[in-house]
Amino acid sequence: MQNLNVEVLAISTDSHFTHKAWQEQELSQMIEGGAPYPLLSDPDGSIGKAYNVYDDNLKVNLRGKFLIDPQGVLQAMEILNEPVGRNMDELVRQVEAFQYISENEEEAAPAGWEKGKQTLKPAPGLVGKVHESWSKGELE
Template sequence: MSSIINQQIPEFTTEAFVNGEFKTISSDDVKGKWAIFMFYPHDFTFVCPTELEDMANHYEELQGLGVEVYSVSTDSHFVHKAWHDASEAIGKVTFPMLGDGTGNIARGFNVLIEEEHAALRGTFLVDPDGVVKVAEIHDLGIGRSAKDMVRKVKAAQYVRDNDGEVCPAAWEQGQETLKPSLDLVGKI
């Protein structure tokens, strides 16, 4: 499996369910701002609503950081609306829910399970240039944490804005960073 890190996101145009409306969204709409793509297997399942609700609970904070969230499954935008209307957890979702009926978006991010026509639990942080900076892929039974993704967003934004600095493990905003140099080799 080749790495998607530092690669451009795949081009796409698709229909989405967004705040009670259907809307066409393309890869061009993503550029110019930070974005999270959150792939999940299917609507009306078990772990998926807990993850989307968790992300919805952090959405306001992410928007404050200049990040748009896109949830993506191989279900259609019509199914997303039905799920949104039927589930209390999914009813909290206000970010775009992209339909990927062809599987081309999931395939482009290398998370499509072809024989099941379902996506793995893939989360990708994309910078304003449309370049993937964080990629996290889980098996179907393992849920993700939006709180940790918020931390990763802050680290990626810090690194982008502070050339020559890097964020150590478990870095939280306000903590010290590192400036890689010959002087640090073997001292950490």
């Protein structure tokens, strides 16, 4: 994420004191120097509630990912129920696509788009012609 100039903020209902202990006791054993991003505390779940990830029964924030652009506008979000983790590759793909489009506003990144692949320029002439710039097997 640092290579993409994206600031990462990790948030849980743990206190900042617990974050310190976790960083020093466990994360620093897993990653040299510990996690490089700030660990934010949300003790009453109010931030989680604002982002609709707070679980009232478990009293924790579920796994949620929110991509926010330089203007503070939410561009992508994903919330996963308890037992499944996230996919960093998909996040990188989305960041690259949104960053590309923000610099090339007339274009759109179609399904499965990855950096370096062709984008589409939505225009009346493109209607019914998407298949021409579509590589076969893309949806298989």
